[in-house]
Amino acid sequence: KNQVEQSPQSLIILEGKNCTLQCNYTVSPFSNLRWYKQDTGRGPVSLTIMTFSENTKSNRRYTATLDADTKQSSLHITASQLSDSASYICVVSAQDSSYKLIFGSGTRLLVRP
Amino acid sequence: DADVTQTPRNRITKTGKRIMLECSQTKGHDRMYWYRQDPGLGLRLIYYSFDVKDINKGEISDGYSVSRQAQAKFSLSLESAIPNQTALYFCATSDAGLAGARGSYNEQFFGPGTRLTVL
Numbered sequence: 579k580n581q582v583e584q585s586p587q588s589l590i591i592l593e594g595k596n597c598t599l600q601c602n603y604t605v606s607p608f609s610n611l612r613w614y615k616q617d618t619g620r621g622p623v624s625l626t627i628m629t630f631s632e633n634t635k636s637n638r639r640y641t642a643t644l645d646a647d648t649k650q651s652s653l654h655i656t657a658s659q660l661s662d663s664a665s666y667i668c669v670v671s672a673q674d675s676s677y678k679l680i681f682g683s684g685t686r687l688l689v690r691p
Numbered sequence: 692d693a694d695v696t697q698t699p700r701n702r703i704t705k706t707g708k709r710i711m712l713e714c715s716q717t718k719g720h721d722r723m724y725w726y727r728q729d730p731g732l733g734l735r736l737i738y739y740s741f742d743v744k745d746i747n748k749g750e751i752s753d754g755y756s757v758s759r760q761a762q763a764k765f766s767l768s769l770e771s772a773i774p775n776q777t778a779l780y781f782c783a784t785s786d787a788g789l790a791g792a793r794g795s796y797n798e799q800f801f802g803p804g805t806r807l808t809v810l
Binding site: 678 | 695722732734735736741749804
């Protein structure tokens with residue numbers, strides 16, 4: 579069964595600190611992996627999208643990595659800001675149905691002053 | 692103006708009532724989707740449409756129906772709402788992407804969501 583699991587479920591860090599969120603998936607055949615940021619009461623917004631040939635991708639202070647062999651991805655946030663407080667959702671799609679996204683349940687991040 | 696809009700943003704209704712959630716987009720995308728989000732769960736696909744004449748069930752379509760009135764409009768209906776349909780509902784759009792190409796993707800753009808409460 580295609581699944582996406584994220585850890586931790588929630589995380590609290592101090593402003594300015596770094597953090598890493600984890601994503602494991604069992605989707606096959608793999609097409610691409612995305613990280614979304616979802617602010618409270620808002621829709622998810624894409625941070626990065628990586629295909630099988632990409633193992634790292636950066637977007638400002640966000641760096642995503644992908645290991646297609648171990649089926650793991652991470653999202654590293656550098657020098658966190660209060661505005662980084664949100665849920666971060668890992669999403670994977672399969673080659674045979676790339677429009678059908680398999681969503682993780684998200685990691686809720688709280689950045690405190 | 693937002694590219695993907697949803698109305699209403701919040702709705703409280705009673706069991707048995709008919710409810711319609713509406714989605715409009717100005718991105719010019721052919722594909723539109725309806726998802727629901729429940730606490731502790733990932734988003735789940737309810738229905739999707741590749742064009743005005745192509746509508747497909749997602750993984751949790753029971754109790755829901757949809758209408759694609761135009762390329763830019765996709766509405767979700769709950770014919771007889773029940774309490775376990777209380778959730779956040781999101782509409783999304785995408786283009787067709789590179790169909791069949793390995794590693795292809797079609798990025799989905801989400802609306803702001805509708806919070807529905809069924810009492």
